[in-house]
Amino acid sequence: MTGFARVEGQTDGFAWVWELRSVNGKALDLRFRLPPGFDALEGPCKALLGDRLKRGSINASLAITETARVAQLKINDAVLGQVVDLLKSLEGVIDAAPPRLDGLLGIRGVMELADDQPGPEVREVRLAALTESFGRAAGALVAARDAEGERIGRVLSARLDEIAGYVSTAEQAAATQPDAIRARFQQQIADLLDGAPPVPEERLAQELALILARADVREELDRLAAHILGARELLAEGLGVGRRFDFLCQEFNREANTVCSKSADLGLTRTGLDLKAAIEQLREQVQNIE
Structure with missing residues (x-):
């Protein structure tokens, strides 16, 4: 049976959209498309759908937007150390002025974005919110299929x-x-x-x-x-x-x-x-x- 459901949600600058699509199928075929790092959602969400549906090909997709996340820069100490060691090895070999700070920071790899991942508590809250939101999307999909039925x-x-x-x-x-x-x-x-x-x-x-x-x-x-x-x-x-x-x-x-x-x-x-x-x-x- 065919059906479509879309549910949006957000919490503390973290926003998401679930979309569920159902088409005809002799058996129950569940397929998920999740962002990196959210694979843990697939098992519980498949179990939830399996309890409510018996036939059909279901495609579920999740889109994530972190509206409050601000990119932070940091210095890659390992790369900067290699650059400094290389400059020291060239002293007396090449007659050149000492490098300036802006020049060093402009070298690729010295400056990079900080990997600002949320802590375990924040992650658990987000996963719980996503799971609850998926439950509402599944309910809407079942209602759409029931209406078609x-x-x-x-x-x-x-x-x-x-x-x-x-x-x-x-x-x-x-x-x-x-x-x-x-x-x-x-x-x-x-x-x-x-x-x-x-x-x-x-x-x-x-x-x-x-x-x-x-x-x-x-x-x-x-x-x-x-x-x-x-x-x-x-x-x-x-x-x-x-x-x-x-x-x-x-x-x-x-x-x-x-x-x-x-x-x-x-x-x-x-x-x-x-x-x-x-x-x-x-x-x-x-x-x-x-």
């Missing part, structure tokens, strides 16, 4: 109504199919036996019974009706039903294929094809649900 639920219900209509039409066509098969069979036998020795009536009756048994789709239509009832029960259950619904769609399709293969009537064949199309549309929507 309600819309998809209405679409699925309409598809089931459509499938039920085709099943009813197929039942009516199936009820007239034996008479049509019997009449066609008798005409074909009459044409084949015109002028030929007669075939025993018992033998003809056996062949006709076999043809009728092979063309009987009532069992498949009964199973389709049972599947429709099962699908409506899943919709009413409404939580974590995506995989079971996906399997049920496979059973829908299996029965529809059998109806088409057994059909000896053009009308029933057309209804079977319409039924297969409606089932495929149902299956496509089922891929989107939790």
